[in-house]
Amino acid sequence: MSSHSSKTLALFGGTFDPIHFGHLRMALELKQVLAFDEMRLLPSHQPAHRAAPGVTAEKRRDMLALALEDCPELVLDARELLRAGPTYTVDTLEELRSELGTELPISFCMGMDSLLGLPSWHRWQRLLELAHLVVVARPGWEMPASGQVADLLAAHRGELADIQQQPAGKILVQERRLLPISATDIRNQIHSGRSPQFLLPERVLDYIQSQGLYQQER
Numbered sequence: 001m002s003s004h005s006s007k008t009l010a011l012f013g014g015t016f017d018p019i020h021f022g023h024l025r026m027a028l029e030l031k032q033v034l035a036f037d038e039m040r041l042l043p044s045h046q047p048a049h050r051a052a053p054g055v056t057a058e059k060r061r062d063m064l065a066l067a068l069e070d071c072p073e074l075v076l077d078a079r080e081l082l083r084a085g086p087t088y089t090v091d092t093l094e095e096l097r098s099e100l101g102t103e104l105p106i107s108f109c110m111g112m113d114s115l116l117g118l119p120s121w122h123r124w125q126r127l128l129e130l131a132h133l134v135v136v137a138r139p140g141w142e143m144p145a146s147g148q149v150a151d152l153l154a155a156h157r158g159e160l161a162d163i164q165q166q167p168a169g170k171i172l173v174q175e176r177r178l179l180p181i182s183a184t185d186i187r188n189q190i191h192s193g194r195s196p197q198f199l200l201p202e203r204v205l206d207y208i209q210s211q212g213l214y215q216q217e218r
């Protein structure tokens, strides 16, 4: 794998129900600021109780593909949607490692909120053996004072050079402003007959309208 030593891969996971400019901007900024060679958007399965009615995994994938049509910098990786049953990040990372080898630096990007919930993830202690974590925190964020996540941060906190050069094992906290857009708000707006125009790509909005998505009560 020495031929891959100058490459880095980043993953930006989410349910993307629907994809919006908040996700797209953040994925692009992280790719550019942290100089990743490849940034993949990785849609996950939705727990049945969270899924918006009528919005299948295929439709979420279609919306992502439409959103990325004009952006060669971001790539769709729909592998989790093809897997039957629950999706665990750790399984996806194991699969990527068996495809790409042990040397390639892989970074999994998540919000600080997700990091705080990490100890409830399946086999969470294995995650840092497989990848780095890039954690996006709003300006003014505070380090958790104690607990498993505080210990994890203390043990694994790293610098940009670490996540670019080592294959896995570091946590990089990135302070960034987020566009004030959420998929929940977009769904609520459509449901109540308002337009979410300018919050997501026009092509995605056209698709939502032509398929009649997010109109029904959950």
Ligand code: ATP
Residues within 6 Å of the ligand: 013, 014, 015, 016, 017, 021, 022, 023, 026, 109, 110, 111, 114, 178, 179, 180, 181, 182, 183, 184, 185
């Ligand atoms: P929901 O409102 O349904 O929870 P969401 O808009 O938060 O959805 P997700 O698909 O849950 O979107 O999020 C995917 C990833 O994008 C997560 O890591 C989340 O922290 C991040 N994210 C969500 N909204 C924004 C935003 N406005 N700017 C930057 N990142 C965002």
